[in-house]
Amino acid sequence: MVAQRGGPTGSYAGLVRASTALLTDHYELTMLQAALGSGTAHRRSVFELFPRRLPEGRRYGVVAGVGRALDALEDFRFDDEVLAVLENVVDEPTRSWLSTYRFTGDVWGYAEGETYFPYSPLLIVEGSFAEAVLLETLLLSVYNHDSAIASAASRMTQVAGDRPCIEMGSRRTHEEAAVASARAAYVAGFATTSNLAARERYGVPSAGTSAHSFTLLHDTEADAFRAQVTSLGTGTTLLVDTYDIREAVALGVEIAGTGLGAVRIDSGDLGVLAGEVRAQLDSLGATGTRIVVTSDLDEFAIAALANAPVDAYGVGTQLVIGSGHPTCGFVYKLVAREADDGDLVSVAKKSTDKISIGGRKYALRRRSPGGVAEAEVIGIGEAPTDDGDDRALLVPLVRNGEVVGREALDEARTRHQASRAELPRAAQQMSRGEPVIPTIHEGPRGTPDL
Template identity: 70%
Template sequence: MLSAALRDGTAGRRSVFEAFGRRLPDGRRYGVVAGTGRLLDALADFRFGDAELAFLREHRVVDEQTLDWLAAYEFSGDIWGYAEGEVYFPGSPMLVVESTFAEAVVLETLVLSILNHDTAIASAASRMTAAAEDRPCIEMGSRRTHEESAVAAARAAYIAGFTTTSNLEAGRRHGVPTTGTAAHAFTLLHDDERAAFQSQVDAFGPGTTLLVDTYDVPTAVRLAVEIAGPQLGGVRLDSGDLLQQAREVREQLDSLGATETKIVVTSDLDEFAIAALQAGPVDGYGVGTQLVTGSGAPTAGLVYKLVSRENSDGTMEGVAKKSKDKLSIGGRKFALRRRNPSGIAEAEVIGIGSPPVDDGDDRSLLVPLIEGGKRVYTASLADARDRHTASRDELPPTARQMSRGEPVIPTQYQQ
């Protein structure tokens, strides 16, 4: 596309591309925007160096005119978007890229690969933290995905309310708080469970969390309290009927005087399992596979479409795809969250060509990210986490239901 547009003279036309989802994953009531910060970091380094250009030349992917253009590439346009951590709905213009066609079109894969992954993880994580309410969730999915995806997933999960991660690189790179426990291999390494528990307590103190389901849970709990004392930090359950076991372990811990010892459960949890376990004395959840695979929706299904372009007379014209089942709506979009006087969201209102009318209780959603090629969005990961909490809290209560349903608020268009 770039080569042909450079050749025919349309590459420099002013254009507007938008990233949005035509629908939410089946049965979901809202989604969560994540990956914005990572995208802006990647965009700052998005260049075509000698090695990339040599490959394109050797394999005759593009002509010399295009190679020269790519060698000098540096994005110089404007980008608007939903703040990271914001909830979104079908049609929400999560990202609006305003530049020349050439500058914007080459960003498609960069934009979608980051936003589709991180948004899918954050959307799943938000359902999990909603189900857990005030009980902490730990991200533990690094062994179930690509090594770089694991780091990104930990970051996205933290935005959506997870408190910690077992991925140390996410801690180093993004500042996500880290934690972890021993695996069954540590217990099996030692001659008996007593030796394993004693070693862990000697190394990390009585506040550590001991894994108590390698052999026999009641025996392990009794041994754990004997070794660490009533100040034992926590025990972890990873198999069996977790709800019933948690109840039995809580009763046993209390009878041994370890009334403050926490019970953490793991074992392929998702939002539905977490919701069920809320009926028991569980203090925290470790979530792995289901989180990093989006709990059944490993991609957010976002697309990146040209919605407006410059005419030969210099005016801008909305353009849209008309094919069956993949319709898009032409024109540059603006968005606000319509709220009632109590601050509860009622609709996602999308203005086409101009901002929709604010009735006094509404909240504008698009914020500037890049202006004239320069980054202006400086929100931190903590800001994104706060934004997620605030935006989810303004949704109607049905947003937290685990049952399948339609988006919790409708998307309305104004022109």
């Protein structure tokens, strides 16, 4: 059993937790060995985690996984078990250095639930090269996955409006990815999850009733419904498309009464069927019985059901694969490092189509006097000027190696709703398009740098 840190904070801990140090790539450690050998490993360095672009056609992205990344950073240590694995990976002096590894630097980043755009500096990691470079793969794996799920979930909850979305994709992905997906979906507005590990680790509300196998287990559909209502109460949700939907709805109301909580439809033309079921329920006096629809829903299918009498959506496969974009394409690049004279100098990758922009970054969301987002402004070397309507985006996450940015998951959820609400109206469109606001880089004197 793992114990939560003070409830649903978006993180979890047990008395003994496994090291995360091997959740990385071989070359991170061989770089370290070579840097230790050349005497450059301890140079002060600034790394930046950022996207060069949004997934094709998307108008904004959503930051998720911050709390998970902070947990992973705390557990990034090289104990005897880990060092034994590295005997044929790096030399003994490098293993000796790793045996006392603790990240002692600073991390700034976009808070969880925040929206982002191309070149948003989602994380700024400051420390020695040796300490910071080792975190690259771990941070990227957490952020790329969780932000992809949250970005898809945000589009779904946006078009769903006041109708709740239920996360139910556990069986469609890796078992640990399922837990992370449920967490990320909750940040982006999903109401509940089917995943009990997400409930236990992160406090995400869980829900569920029965599948088709439960109906098939019984001699008749009436026997199945009666057993479910007896056990779970009349407020339960009955799955009505195992055999004949119309007959099942009639049976459900007959057995549970007009106070039946909900019926679920998992196949067929959901819009047409929802209309027919609504009319039938109303005719039977079950006017308060809700209709839940499932079956490979994505944001486009949810949008198509906007005018149907649907009360809730269950989303599985399309959510946990990021609705066609299972990764965000984030990268982690060195953007500044210590020179021989002790000053920080900007460095940048210039490869075709894979450029990075040198210098320590600062970010704010430029907003109109009415609070509508107008641009993502990235300051290079110093913070951009706030005209009074703008909003700073980077918050402290780690200071001198100690996590300072942990927060309750509901705070991230609330933040996402506010961040999404301040975007221009075009952000609500499901059609393919460009980022809803531009990204502007400013040099040290406020002049455009890029």
